[in-house]
Amino acid sequence: MTVITRFAPSPTGYLHIGGARTALFNWLFARHHKGKFLLRIEDTDRERSTEDAVRAILEGLRWLELDWDGEPVFQFARASRHAEIARGLLAQGKAYHCYCSPAELTEMRERARAEGRSPRYDGRWRDRDPKDAPPDIKPVIRFKAPQSGETVVEDLVQGRVAVANAELDDMVLLRADGTPTYMLSVVVDDHDMNITHAIRGDDHLTNAFRQTQLFLACDWQPPRYAHIPLIHGADGAKLSKRHGAVALDAYATLGLLPEAMRNYLLRLGWSHGDDEIIPTQQAIQWFGLEAVGRSPARFDMEKLLSLNAHYIKEADPKILLPPVTARIETTLGRPLDTTERARLDAALPGLRPRAQTMIEIADGALFLFRTRPLTLDAQAAKLVSAEARRLLGLVGQALAALPAWDNASLEACVRTSAEGAGVKLGAIAQPLRAALTGSTVSPGIFDVMAALGREEVLARIGDLTNS
RNA sequence: GUCCCCAUCGUCUAGAGGCCCAGGACGGCGGCCUCUCACGCCGCAAACGGGGGUUCGAAUCCCCCUGGGGACGCCA
Numbered sequence: 001m002t003v004i005t006r007f008a009p010s011p012t013g014y015l016h017i018g019g020a021r022t023a024l025f026n027w028l029f030a031r032h033h034k035g036k037f038l039l040r041i042e043d044t045d046r047e048r049s050t051e052d053a054v055r056a057i058l059e060g061l062r063w064l065e066l067d068w069d070g071e072p073v074f075q076f077a078r079a080s081r082h083a084e085i086a087r088g089l090l091a092q093g094k095a096y097h098c099y100c101s102p103a104e105l106t107e108m109r110e111r112a113r114a115e116g117r118s119p120r121y122d123g124r125w126r127d128r129d130p131k132d133a134p135p136d137i138k139p140v141i142r143f144k145a146p147q148s149g150e151t152v153v154e155d156l157v158q159g160r161v162a163v164a165n166a167e168l169d170d171m172v173l174l175r176a177d178g179t180p181t182y183m184l185s186v187v188v189d190d191h192d193m194n195i196t197h198a199i200r201g202d203d204h205l206t207n208a209f210r211q212t213q214l215f216l217a218c219d220w221q222p223p224r225y226a227h228i229p230l231i232h233g234a235d236g237a238k239l240s241k242r243h244g245a246v247a248l249d250a251y252a253t254l255g256l257l258p259e260a261m262r263n264y265l266l267r268l269g270w271s272h273g274d275d276e277i278i279p280t281q282q283a284i285q286w287f288g289l290e291a292v293g294r295s296p297a298r299f300d301m302e303k304l305l306s307l308n309a310h311y312i313k314e315a316d317p318k319i320l321l322p323p324v325t326a327r328i329e330t331t332l333g334r335p336l337d338t339t340e341r342a343r344l345d346a347a348l349p350g351l352r353p354r355a356q357t358m359i360e361i362a363d364g365a366l367f368l369f370r371t372r373p374l375t376l377d378a379q380a381a382k383l384v385s386a387e388a389r390r391l392l393g394l395v396g397q398a399l400a401a402l403p404a405w406d407n408a409s410l411e412a413c414v415r416t417s418a419e420g421a422g423v424k425l426g427a428i429a430q431p432l433r434a435a436l437t438g439s440t441v442s443p444g445i446f447d448v449m450a451a452l453g454r455e456e457v458l459a460r461i462g463d464l465t466n467s
Numbered sequence: 468g469u470c471c472c473c474a475u476c477g478u479c480u481a482g483a484g485g486c487c488c489a490g491g492a493c494g495g496c497g498g499c500c501u502c503u504c505a506c507g508c509c510g511c512a513a514a515c516g517g518g519g520g521u522u523c524g525a526a527u528c529c530c531c532c533u534g535g536g537g538a539c540g541c542c543a
Contacts, residue, residue, distance in 0.1 A: 010543045045542055102541070109540090118469040119539060140541050158472070167470055167539090175541040182543045206471065206538045229473075230537075264479090267492085271480055274491040293480080295473050296536060303479065303493040313506080353506040364504095414502085429502030441504045 003035030004196045007061075007068070008075075008186070010042040011053035014247035015060035017299060018201065018231045021265040025228060026199045027066040028266070028287040038193055039068040043076045044185050060248035065258050065280075073193065075185050082180035082188050085218065086141050086173040094217045095173055097139035098125040120169035123147075141174040143183075143214060151209045156197070156226035156289040163209050171210055183207065187214045190223055199226040199289070202296070226289050229269055229296040251304075255323065255358030257315060260308035268297040277310060309356040317348055320358060324348075327362035332369060339453075343368045347451035350443030367437040368451060373463040380434035388431035389465055391421055395428055396461040405454050410446045435464050 005026040009019050030037035041057070043049035061068065089095035100108075100121075109119035126144060133139065145168050152162045173184040180188075186207075190198060205227045215222040251261060263278055270293065272278065272286050312320065325344065329335050336344065344365055355361040367374075376384065384392075395417045402413050418428045429445045436448050436457060449457050 008543090012543070042543060048542075098541095100541095105540085113468065116468050120469090142541095161471070163470065169539085172541050177541080179541085181541070186543085201537095202472070203537055204543090207543090209471095227472090232536075234478090267479060269479090274481060276480090276492050293473095297480090298478060300478050300493070306493055309506090354504065411502095418502095424502090426502050433503060437503095439503090443504085445502055 001196065003030055003033035004038060004194050005030045005035065005199060006038040006040050006190070006193060006195050007066075008040040008042050008189075008200070009057050010045065010048075010182075011050060011057060012045060012048040013053055014056045014249070016247060017251075017265065019057075020060065020064060020248050020261070021231060021268060022200055022228065023061060023066050024064065024262060024265050025226075025270070025287075025292070026197075027068075028283055029197060029199060029289065030069075031284045032287045035196070036069040037066070038070060038195070039072040040189060040193070041072055041074050042182065042185065043074055044079070044180060044182060046076070046179070049076075056247065056249065063248065063252050063258055064261060073189065075189060078185070078189065078192075079180055081192070082185050083174055083178060085188050086180065086184055089143065089173065089217060090141055093144070095141050095143050096126060096170075097130065097133065098142045098170075098172075099133050099137045099139045100125065101137060118167065120167075121171075123170055126170060138176040140172045140176050142170040143173050143210075143217070145170050145210070145213050151212055153205075153208045153212060153225055155205070155208070156199075156224055157229075157292045158205065158227050158294060161205065161208075163206075165213075168210055168213070183210055183214065187211050187218070187220075191215070191218070191220045195223045197226060198223045199228060202227045202229050226292070228292055229294060231268055232296050232298045234298060234300075255327070255360070255362075256304070256308050257311045257319075257358075259315075260304065260311040263311070264304045264307050268299075269293045277307075305356045312355055312358070312361070313352055315352075317345070320348065320352075320361065321345070323358050324362045324365070327359060328365060328369065331362065331366065336369065340369055343451050343453070347443065347447065350447035350451070354443065364443075367439060367442065367448075370438065372459060374435075374438040374460060376434055376438045377440075379440040380438055383431050383434040383440065384464060385431075388427075388434075391417075391423065391428050392431050392435055392461050393465040394421055395432065396458060396465055399449075399454070399461070400458055402454075405450065407446045407450045410449050414446070432461075436460050 007023040007026050009015065009023075027037045029035075039061070041054055043054070058072070086095060090097075098121075105121065108122060112119045112122075121142070125142070146165045149165050150162045151165055151168065152160060154160055171183050172181050174180055208225050208227065212222050259280060262280055262283070266278060266283055266287075267276065270287070270291055272291060278286070321344070325336060325341070328344070347365055347368055348361075351361050351364050354364055395414055398413050398417045399410075402409060414428060414432070415425060418425045421428070430440070433440060433442055433445050433448070436442075436445070436452060442448055452460070
């Protein structure tokens with residue numbers, strides 16, 4: 001049997017990390033089993049579903065590089081199919097019309113809560129004669145759920161979970177306006193799409209009982225369920241739109257690598273011994289539901305960043321350069337020319353180990369493109385004493401006469417100058433750093449010189465020594 | 468309130484009765500390296516929520532408590 005999973009977000013908000021992890025787990029599970037990973041947009045809530053949200057979700061998945069099979073299914077487009085199932089259930093006596101008004105239902109819940117009972121629908125139309133129907137109210141169709149016995153879900157993550165059917169009330173299948181509810185749509189779609197494994201957030205666990213009963217009523221086989229624990233915010237509460245659930249594209253903007261994000265998300269709730277660095281290909285080989293934990297996890301930006309730093313160090317320059325260049329050009333407000341691109345290229349190896357994000361690479365590279373004379377920051381300015389200028393003059397001369405301009409030659413040259421002047425390397429390297437970068441923090445000074453090129457180096461030194 | 472789920476360092480986790488006076492990672496602290504800052508390397512502090520059982524033996528199994536979370540919509 002081919003494994004078929006699905007990611008089924010509702011387009012009522014942006015894709016956040018919780019949803020992203022759910023998508024990732026479904027994707028990994030499908031890829032591991034060489035099955036299919038489908039995408040279904042649950043847009044049956046016409047009030048709140050938006051085009052923008054759909055776009056954001058698709059973009060988020062693309063950024064994460066989680067490719068889905070086939071075309072996305074838009075749930076609302078299948079509404080008539082869902083309604084047909086509801087009417088079929090009605091015809092079979094497995095569902096019934098309910099004429100309660102919203103106000104009546106609210107009152108029912110409030111009273112139940114006040115009396116310490118669970119706020120459920122009390123089934124008052126379940127066995128009532130249709131002749132009692134008030135003429136002015138359009139009914140909803142409710143599912144006639146079993147009232148005794150228990151419903152069991154053999155969850156692939158949570159294990160066996162059972163609930164007394166007395167706890168389940170008769171949920172609405174079709175709204176008064178004839179549109180299907182989520183509960184109906186998921187069941188029909190999961191069946192029609194041949195979903196074999198439904199991997200979703202823990203918050204759906206109670207829905208699984210209701211959905212199981214609906215599957216049974218339709219004589220269908222429910223999918224295997226796997227309810228993964230939620231990701232909580234730093235305060236331990238569920239992530240929501242207004243609660244630290246930063247949209248996925250915010251992380252892209254921060255300069256994170258999708259590979260790092262996948263690795264981080266994977267380790268939230270899933271483990272493979274002590275392994276921490278797990279590239280995606282490895283994850284596909286190893287992933288399984290048995291190793292998913294059952295307790296909720298908190299989101300930790302620091303760890304994500306450290307993983308990102310790791311992947312930045314290993315990344316192919318080809319994938320780093322475009323976003324870094326774009327960021328630099330935005331900051332500068334102009335495009336980089338060929339010489340500047342070459343400088344960036346040369347400086348990249350020195351920049352990488354110092355950055356946790358691509359933004360930090362870009363910011364760290366800015367000194368390469370500053371116009372002369374450089375403005376020195378306060379710390380750097382302090383380094384350029386009269387004595388330092390004298391030393392800079394000496395290195396400047398030595399550098400001007402240097403035949404080669406590679407890292408090793410530069411180092412030899414500067415070291416020789418330092419020895420000649422009877423000072424330690426630092427006494428020259430630091431003023432040099434100030435002169436060349438305007439700062440006291442930068443990649444290795446020989447890397448800086450190599451990236452900048454002879455002309456620019458001599459000019460920047462000259463700016464401080466010729467005055 | 469009712470039902471369901473969860474519970475190991477600050478955080479993510481390893482641990483499926485003896486290998487654990489609990490291991491790894493991030494973060495923290497200290498050191499080494501060193502032209503600055505990083506990287507890297509070395510080291511340190513840091514946890515089995517509490518109480519009862521079961522067992523020769525429990526972080527691991529059972530019960531209770533406590534604490535967290537989730538669900539109770541004509542939202543998904």
